[in-house]
Amino acid sequence: MLKYLISINPLGFMYGSAGAFLSPENLVGRSGAKFPPDAATLAGLMFSINKVNKEYSQEKLRDNLYIAGPFWANSTNKSTKQNFFVPIPWHKIIAKKGFGEWKIEKDEWKLEKNIDKPEPDYRWQTIESWKTTPKGLIKTDKVADNPWKFVSFLHPKIQNSERCVEKSNGLFLENSVQIPDDVCLVYLSTYPIENGWYKFGGENHIVEISCDQLNPKTINLLNQKIGKSFALITPGVWGSNRISHRQPQDNSFPETMQMLTDKPVPYRYRSQGTLGRGRYAVPAGSVYVLKEPINKPWWEWDEKWFPQEGYSLKKVGCGLCLPVEIQGVN
Template sequence: MPVAFNFLIAIEPLGWLSSGAGQFATSGNISVRTRTSFPPHTPTLSGLYALNYNDSELEKLQLAGPFWAKTDDPQNFYIPTPFNYSIADWKINDRLIWNSNTHQWQTGSGVALSDLPPSPASWISIHDWHQPQQTQPNPWIQFPVCHSRLKLDERQLALDEQSNLFQENVIQMNPATCLVYLANLPLPNSWYRFGGESHIVNLDCLDLAVDTQQLLNQRPGKTFTLISPTIWGSNRLSYTEPINIRNDEREPIWDIEAILTQPPSAFRHRLGGKLSRGRYAVPAGTVYVLNSPLMTTWQEWPEAWFPSEGYSFKRWGCGLALPLVE
C-alpha cells in the first residue's frame, strides 16, 4: 500500500504566531491569560485546504505533524525525540530498553531504572532516525503581550474596574526555521493567514522525499514511538491505546507489555465554525512495547481505532509511528 503522504508543507512565519489555542486562565490582576499550545495541530492547517478544495476533495485529506525544519533544508525535518532516549546537553548519551524479565526499563549497559526522569522537549532529524546522536531544542521563544482598554477620549489606560488586561502568549520562531507538516494533497505556494490570530505566513509545498516516504511506510514491529500527538478511543473518552468497545465493554486491541509516556497534552480545534470537544492527546515521543509485533503499517490501521468528530482523528495524523531498534 502506498504511503499516505506525498507532500511536505513548509510554513515560515512572517512575524509572530499565536500560541493560545483558545485556552484561558486567570491570575492576579490579569483577568484573561491564554495558555501556551504550540506548535499548531494539523486541524489548523486544514483550514488552508478549505480555501483550495471542495467538500468532496477534502474527504480524502490526510495530514500529520507538527514538525519543524531549517528553511534551507526542509526535507531533513525534525520530529519529537522518543522518551526512551536519555539526553544531556542535547546529546543522546544512552537509550533505555525494556527488560521483559525484570519488567523494568534499563540503560544500554544493563542498569535498571525504576524512576525515569522526564526528558526535555527536544527533536531529532528525520535523516538521523536510525542512528540519532544529537537533538535540538525548540526553535522558538515565547513571550507575553498584554492588551488593555484605553480611555475613550485619551490615549491612556483606563485604570478602573473595567480595565481588564488580556495577556496573549506569542511565539517568535528562529528566522532560519519553519514549521513542517505532511499531507497527501498539495497546496499552492503563497502567503496565507494561519492560526487563530490569522498571522501571515509564507507557505511552500514540496514533494516529500522518497526515502522519507519509505521510512513512514515501515511496519511498527514490537517497539515503536509516536511522532504525532495521538487520541485513541471513542467519541467520549480518550485512552492511551486503541480500544474496542462492544456492548459497553472496553477491550484493548494491542497486547501491550510496557508504555513509556509523559503527561497528556490538550488537543482541541475549530472546524466549520464549530469548536470540537476538548480532549487530551498521548504526546508524541511515547514509546510502546508489545508482546506481539504489529505487522500492519499505519496506513492500514482502521479508523475505528480513533474517535470521530466530523472526520476520524486519523485524518489529523493521530497514531503515526516509527519503529525503534530493540
C-alpha cells in the same frame, strides 16, 4: 500516502494557545500553553482555499486529505527542510553531558545511562537520524530543543469608534511565540497547496507557505510496517468520541505490554464550524511495546482505532508513528 512537505514561515510573532489556568509559577497564563498549531489548523486552511478555487470536490478532499504534524525545520534551503525535526522517542535520553536508553529486561523497563541525572536537554531529532543510537546523537546537530520561545507583552485594546486605546482597562497581557527567522513549521500532506501568503490559525497570522514533494526516503520510512515497538511522532487521541484512552480500544489492536510516556497533553478538535470537545492526547514521543506485532504501517491502520468526531482523527495525523528498536524486544 503522505506525499508533500508543507513549510510555514511565520512573519513576526504568533500567538500560543492560552494556558489552562494561572498558577504562582505561571502568572502570565502559560500553564498548559500549546504550540505549534495542530495539523487540523492546516487542514481547515486547505478546505477554505478549496472552497474558493474549487480545485477538488469537497467530498474528495474530505475523504482523501490527510495532514500530519506539527514538526519544524531549518528553512535555509530545500534540503534542510526535508530533514525536518520530529520528537525524540522517550526511550532515548539525550543530554548535553551524556545519554541514557531504556530497554526491556524480564518484561520490565531498565535504564542504561552514563550520566547521574538522566534528564533530556533535547526533545527533537532530525527525521534522517531516526535509527541513530542515543550515543550517536550526542553532541551533533541531529538533535535540538524547541527553537521558539514564549514572550509575554502588553497588548492594546482599541476603541470601536477610533484608533485609540480604551481609557479603562485598555491594555491586556498577550501570550505570543517568537520563532527564529531561519526556522519554519512543517506539516506533511496527501494534497499540495499553492505557494503564497495566507492567514493561518485562529488569530489569522500572515504566514508564507511553501509546498514541496516529500523526500522518497522519508516516504519509505513512514511506510515501514510497525512491529512490536513504535514511537509516536504526533499526539495520539485514542478511545471513543467521549473518553480518551492510552491506546485504541478496538479488540483488533494488540495488547500493550509496556509503555513510556509523559502526562497527557490538551487536544481540542473543531469540526464543521463548531467548538470541538476538549480532549487529552498521549504526547508525541511516547513509546509502545506490544505483545503481538501489528505488521502494518500507520497508513493502513484500521479507521476504527481512531475517534470519529464528524471527521476521522486519523485524517489529521492522530498517532502517526514510526518503528523503534528496543533492547530486549524480539
